[in-house]
Amino acid sequence: MPKITKARFWTGVLYPENMREDWEIAIGDVVQYPYAYCKHTRDKDSKSEHRKDHVHLLLAFPNTTTYQHALSVFGLLSAEGKKAINKVEACVSVRNVYDYLIHDTETCKKQGKELYDPSERITGNNFDIGAYEQLGTAEKNEMFLELGETIRDHGFTNYMDFYAFVVDNFDNMNYIEVLRSYSSHFERLTRGNHHKWEQGCLKKRPSQAQLHENSTDNSTDNSTNTTDNSTETPPLCCPECGSISVIKSGKTLAKSQRWACKDCGKRFVNM
Structure with a gap:
């Protein structure tokens, strides 16, 4: 920790x-x-x-x-x-x-x-x-803002990934109390990031030929791809840079497929 x-x-x-x-x-x-x-x-x-x-x-x-x-x-x-x-x-x-x-x-x-x-x-x-022992209002507000900034800075598009990040990186249990108290707010923030990602991808929607080429590249890339036989549909593009060169990169704690961009290194979950 x-x-x-x-x-x-x-x-x-x-x-x-x-x-x-x-x-x-x-x-x-x-x-x-x-x-x-x-x-x-x-x-x-x-x-x-x-x-x-x-x-x-x-x-x-x-x-x-x-x-x-x-x-x-x-x-x-x-x-x-x-x-x-x-x-x-x-x-x-x-x-x-x-x-x-x-x-x-x-x-x-x-x-x-x-x-x-x-x-x-x-x-x-x-x-x-x-x-x-009672979390003060000022301290709670600081933690509330810090957690919101974490979602924005890391670009979380999935609440479970954000929750796992907080549990793994914040030692102070008061953060968990704030997370629990305002879970719906933080879930809306991650959903908002996902909507922004969708809008960005729609502007850069690749052609069917590009999608086919990307799918072929993913199937032959064994260096970072997972070894399961999942038929998860790959995302249209990376939410960070818009690249269509994305590959599988393990699973989240919620067992959702995680993807990684081969161009910028961004890791994300396809909703």
């Missing part, structure tokens, strides 16, 4: 010896965002030896922000001339990370990690885990 580079919630591990001495007092004014943290002072390794003390910190930004910006905010807690944190991670589930601060997750329990008391989990700047 690709790494998430933009998110609203970020978490990281900091080491007290490299943090400013007054970090516990000044953290609210320093990071200026809602936060939750827990000092891990009783962790043990696989040999039951004491692990280096560290702090698990969770920050809640008002909107999605980049990895570099999140890392820079965490870094504000570093002592002068020192580096208290090396990397941050986007939260796929803010609830899971919130529970992980005190090792109160199913995985932590199975691994026998030290369970910290909820009172040891410190929050500030109006941190509200209940509110964060």
Whole structure:
């Protein structure tokens, strides 16, 4: 799965010896965002030896922000001339990370990690885990627009192909929630792309002789063609460049025939 580079919630591990001495007092004014943290002072390794003390910190930004910006905010807690944190991670589930601060997750329990008391989990700047579990309107709108742009940029003409792309390429489950809530809208967008493809192909409709020649070429091209005996009718032309030189290119998750243009490389589904 690709790494998430933009998110609203970020978490990281900091080491007290490299943090400013007054970090516990000044953290609210320093990071200026809602936060939750827990000092891990009783962790043990696989040999039951004491692990280096560290702090698990969770920050809640008002909107999605980049990895570099999140890392820079965490870094504000570093002592002068020192580096208290090396990397941050986007939260796929803010609830899971919130529970992980005190090792109160199913995985932590199975691994026998030290369970910290909820009172040891410190929050500030109006941190509200209940509110964060509800997808905000602004964040939902951003995801809604991003998914629409994905359909336009990739030229999806089939909703199932678009759905498979989102599942395979988006780690944040909130995208699935938006997809489910507005499935009819996204289906209309993919259908609109298909209509545009049809209109483009009608303008460049090949002759019967060209279709026959193309069909002959497809039947003899075994390098990328599928090996089944399907009698799927080839599309008139490529929706991207209008070329009639198209060949079979596997199946979608919905078992629909996928085609590939030999000229521009575009892969698409014939509706």
